Amino acid sequence: MDKNTVLEISDLHTHFKSKEGTVRAVDGLSLSLYEDEVLGIVGESGCGKSVTAQSILNILPKNGKIVSGQITYFNKGQSQEITSLLPESKEMRSIRGKEISMIFQEPMTSFSPVHTIGNQIVEVVELHRDDATIDARAQAINMLELTGMPNASEIIDAYPHNLSGGMRQRAMIAMALSCHPKILIADEPTTAVDVTIQAQVLSLMLDMRNELNMSVIIITHDLGVVAETTDRVAVMYLGKVMEIATVYELFDSPKHPYTQALINSVPKTSGEITKLVPITGTVPNPYNIPAGCPFHTRCPDFIPGVCDEESPIKTNISADHQVWCFKHADEKKQEN
Amino acid sequence: MRGKKEDRVVVASQWQLIRWKFSRHRMAVVGLIVLVLYYLAAIFSEFISPYDPYEYDEAFAYAPPQVVRFRDDQGKFHLRPFVYPIKKELDKVTWEVLYVEDRTRRLELRLFVRNWEYNFLGVIKSDLHLFGVDKGMLSIMGKDTMGRDLFSRIIFGSRISMTVGLLGIAISFFLGCLIGGISGLKGGVTDTIIQRIIESIRSIPTLPLWMALSLVMPDNWSILKTYFAIIMILSIVGWTGIARVVRGKFMALKSEDFIMAARLDGSGNGRLIFRYMLPSFSSHIIASLTLSIPGMILGETALSFIGLGLQPPAISWGVLLKDAQYVRVLAQSPWMLFPALFIVVSILAFNFVGDGLRDAADPYAKV
């Protein structure tokens, strides 16, 4: 695999302020996204995976803010530090939708109900086209056809409520890809659609990746989706990455107790019948994240005096496999 | 700490939750306190009013309000508040009657003074009043055209003005639940007809409708009869709003299992409506009831103000404001607008309480 980095996140902290206090939604996250790969970010709801996506595009809600850390976007030898741009600056806006694009969870509410699908797709094309003579409508129809939408030239004038859930998600993908972005972020793209549609949506996304040569980040809580679609996986818990590995290594030899627990809590469709093991305890209150490793309150391998006091540091298991856990700290050579 | 609170929330009853959420709404709590004070004033009008609202004294017609002071002309501070007595003077040039403060004497305000006699609730004879002055004349908010004490009249006016809304809403509530409930339960043609009727009534601007209906009341009716007639008139429009809310809720509730169960048990429509369906959204209804009281208060005020509602000797805020409708009176004695202040405050209070209740009644709002 080609190892050109297209997106580099280092030590990202994104906080949300509310009446009850501050939520450290993303709390020191570091990640790299390589060219042409599909990266999965997996974790329970509330672990900060969607916030990570919103941070990349700098489209956080009003009460959210990137407190520290860098997000850098690499394109044709140029690098652009996203975190240094003002959220409403022209440079930031020209990245959104053109360089980095996003697919959202709810295909229904992600479209404005009073505008046609076409209107909302053409808008992106017109916004980012370099040449004003490009026929935005034709490009939109073309994109819809590419996503396998039947009667694309008619659908373009339909309203969101006229379409089925699966068609809406296709339209959503067409909209996100209409400017041929380098990076596509899919935030729970299959959560709100029927199981039968899920597979179609996923394979469509992979087809499009091959077609358009882009990198994809799939954010999901569903290990099945991860196993089927991704090249590499980052496991997140309470705003931090616990483990990153290629998809095979992660499922074959998970290192972090949380990853192991996560995999054990999902039924397997093949092989011997094993007992499902739920993760004990509950996710700690997000207003009050425990000190040290955030998982120590539920961890079966908890080391008192260590895990609840210091933050675990990165341990390289192999070139493509890192884990943040004291249990493995001594096994391999440490890196800062 | 937080965990404890979450446990509490889980086991709390619906009404406890509403109370918690309501008590966080600062304006709503202030509104509630104001309303309690208003209704206390309505109940204990005789005790609170320093003067008999009907007692007139031509000598003090249009006497202005006095300033309640703690510091006298010499700059000396007095712990007990006092006013300077008002005396009449004749302007030597214009021959106009002028009221001036007599700075030589102080009238001390005292609590629990004895003054005019009254029959509290028709049984307890008393002459005890919350406050007043021993000798001389006290004028908190000025005197009216006939020298009657405006503050006492406003306090007595709250009896009618503050109850019109309550009773009106009670009648509207009953009619609205019944008709709205039937409309929502039966559906079909019944629903269509009832909805058409409601729509027709609502498209008539309320004031002309009320004005026209008030003609039904003969001039010789007693205050009490007129009072109830006005409440009926206000309710004729009032029920339609509540019927709409109830119908909407019923439409949604109809398919719920517990309603079906009650129907299978042989509950009639009346029982279904009042025993099963209403309690399930009573908090929502109470909020919208509270929010529709101000409209009724304003309705009575407006009708009495233009002379089609209650007539003197009845005392309501609208009747009191009627005296202020002439520019000359207003210019000479702007304090005649004091009843308006009471109206505005009561309307705001009802709105704040209603807003607070609506937010508190929403089960999905954050605790």
Next chain:
Amino acid sequence: MYRFILRRILLMIPTLFALSIISFIIIQAPPGDFVDSYVARLRAQGDYIEEERIESLRAQYSLDDPMMTRYFRWFGGVLRGNFGVSMNYNQAVTSIILDRLPYSFLITLLSLFLVYLIGIPIGILSAVKQYSAWDYIATTVGFIGLGTPGFLLALLMLWILYSLTGNAAIGLFSTEYLGAPWSWGKVVDLINHLWLPASIVAFTGTASLIRTMRANLLDELEKPYVMVARAKGLKNLTLLFKYPFRIAINPIISMIGWTLPGLITGEMLVSLVLGLPTLAPLFLESLRMEDMYLAGGIVFVLTLFTLVGTLVSDILLAVIDIRIREET
């Protein structure tokens, strides 16, 4: 679209019919009739009136026909634009109403215009800048407006005007234009006189519109499509007006219809307080005189006004919101 409008107009017919009945009930409601109160008034003045004259008056106004006959005769007339004869003025109700109706309409429409002109931008601003100083000011003004009905405000204005100028007679025209033929100057003069009562009427409505606009827009700003639109790279301002505003405005448009009855009520009270020669004083007088054809006619016309208002706002809503059109 045309089918929607047609349907909507057809739906108005039963409502109109119901209204005619309500108006007629109003005409019939007071105990006694015009002749009774006319005779009573004459006698109170010490005049003598012969029984024959009374009978001929009753016959003249057909007061002794059965109720149904009178209703259909009246409604038949209404359909042809004839609301009967005012007994007090001895003149066609239609022409009396038409003399004053334009002023009532002008004040009401002008206040409606002001409500939307002021309410929408302030509502948007306080939603977008939630919890800012702006928001607090707008909210406070909104609350004051909520608690201060137009006629109290009119009383206050009256007092302020009188204290400042010694003259509170607002009227609709300056003296030089009274009775003058219509001219550009007269129109300007009329508008100069109308804006004050219209603003007073508009105050309460504006307050509630600000509240609604703010709440609607805040709801919409939370919706996922807003974030989607941001992710496309749209400018915040472009985005605001293309998406959340467009959707938040829908209920506001449909409010036009039911804002009207409140504005008409406000207009009537304010006109009464300020002594403007609109329909309001005429209506009050007709009620006092039991001149019921005039009173009923005024109720009918005012209601027709709100019905047309609702129709217009429904059509507007259907124009801007596809979902409404397809539902029906």
